[in-house]
Amino acid sequence: MHTDEITNWLKETDPARLDRLYARADSIRRQYVGDVVHFRGLIEVTNFCVRSCTYCGVRAENLALKRYRLSRAEIMDCAKRAAMLGYGTVVLQGGEDYGIAPAWFANIIRRIKQETNLAVTLSMGERNEWDLAEWREAGADRYLLRFETSDQELYHKIHPSVPGHPTRLALLRKLRQMGYEVGSGVMIGIPGQSYASLARDIALFRELDLDMIGVGPYIPHPATPLGNGSLALTLPPDEQVPATEDMSYKVIALARLACPDTNIPSTTALATINATNGRELGLQRGANVVMPNLTPVSCRPLYEIYPSKACVTEEPTDCSQCLRGRVQSIGRRPADGPGNRRKLDYRPQPQFAF
Ligand code: 5AD
Numbered sequence: 492m493h494t495d496e497i498t499n500w501l502k503e504t505d506p507a508r509l510d511r512l513y514a515r516a517d518s519i520r521r522q523y524v525g526d527v528v529h530f531r532g533l534i535e536v537t538n539f540c541v542r543s544c545t546y547c548g549v550r551a552e553n554l555a556l557k558r559y560r561l562s563r564a565e566i567m568d569c570a571k572r573a574a575m576l577g578y579g580t581v582v583l584q585g586g587e588d589y590g591i592a593p594a595w596f597a598n599i600i601r602r603i604k605q606e607t608n609l610a611v612t613l614s615m616g617e618r619n620e621w622d623l624a625e626w627r628e629a630g631a632d633r634y635l636l637r638f639e640t641s642d643q644e645l646y647h648k649i650h651p652s653v654p655g656h657p658t659r660l661a662l663l664r665k666l667r668q669m670g671y672e673v674g675s676g677v678m679i680g681i682p683g684q685s686y687a688s689l690a691r692d693i694a695l696f697r698e699l700d701l702d703m704i705g706v707g708p709y710i711p712h713p714a715t716p717l718g719n720g721s722l723a724l725t726l727p728p729d730e731q732v733p734a735t736e737d738m739s740y741k742v743i744a745l746a747r748l749a750c751p752d753t754n755i756p757s758t759t760a761l762a763t764i765n766a767t768n769g770r771e772l773g774l775q776r777g778a779n780v781v782m783p784n785l786t787p788v789s790c791r792p793l794y795e796i797y798p799s800k801a802c803v804t805e806e807p808t809d810c811s812q813c814l815r816g817r818v819q820s821i822g823r824r825p826a827d828g829p830g831n832r833r834k835l836d837y838r839p840q841p842q843f844a845f
């Protein structure tokens with residue numbers, strides 16, 4: 492695809508040109524996915540994790556972090572709350588935690604599907620294909636697994652690999668074959684991430700024909716090698732992507748141009764770097780999804796993948812009201828129903844030159 496054009500946009504600094512990019516993304520968003528905003532209630536089910544991603548605060552080596560795993564009753568309470576608040580989807584997210592037994596989790600998925608009308612999205616890391624198949628069988632509708640960067644060298648530096656494990660791209664293909672809607676995405680401004688590689692990430696979103704695309708700025712966590720400087724990945728300043736708010740909007744807008752019919756959230760990481768109106772701006776520059784937090788407030792501070800995360804103290808009803816207000820303030824409305832991707836029969840070639 493047009494990775495040079497995408498790179499040029501990522502490097503663009505002229506405010507008038509950027510306004511044109513954002514206006515184009517907003518109009519494509521309206522044309523293909525409409526003015527509704529889908530609410531996906533996030534339940535952070537466990538912060539145990541066996542992996543060692545060098546950017547992530549819940550990595551196994553972070554011994555200072557108190558670990559929790561929600562009970563079945565707690566997860567069911569959160570899901571019922573989601574239904575009461577009128578959300579269409581719950582997202583069960585967690586670290587890669589083998590204390591989450593596949594059959595136990597399948598039972599919870601089955602109960603949510605029986606007792607509510609919610610779509611169920613999972614985001615539980617690189618589980619093996621038998622677990623993923625069992626959860627799909629139990630009724631899970633979607634799976635999120637970010638590929639984080641398409642630069643394989645950088646990928647391996649920030650994800651200590653497990654011998655014999657399939658790659659995330661291979662797993663994404665498997666998930667699709669199993670009948671999941673598939674979501675992926677990247678962090679923006681990881682040390683060592685070049686403009687050219689971020690442009691290839693965006694081209695890959697389209698090649699993978701993703702149903703959902705989640706992107707957000709990299710936020711350093713002091714309890715990680717990448718965040719405390721013990722792992723230094725440096726590029727010349729003119730090549731390194733900055734982990735800024737503006738860069739995040741550019742990536743959301745370009746993802747919308749590349750993938751017009753995809754569901755794209757305005758993420759918590761964006762709300763974290765601009766609490767005032769980061770989420771609204773994301774929604775006005777290509778996004779059509781928000782992810783209000785449903786995790787019990789007692790556990791929220793412990794799901795610290797990065798510091799100072801938005802919504803750490805707010806009760807689920809607060810996040811619901813807050814987001815409804817924000818959505819309405821920009822002339823949009825909360826959607827009814829689960830908000831599956833309505834896939835185009837024909838995908839026009841994206842235009843990046845304008
Ligand atoms: N900064 C920003 N995003 C992060 N994630 C993990 N750690 C960080 C961080 N320090 C993102 C990853 C992961 C998702 C659940 O959270 O992209 O896939």
Ligand code: FES
Pocket residue numbers: 783784801802805809810811813814
């Ligand atoms: Fe949680 Fe605004 S979304 S307080």
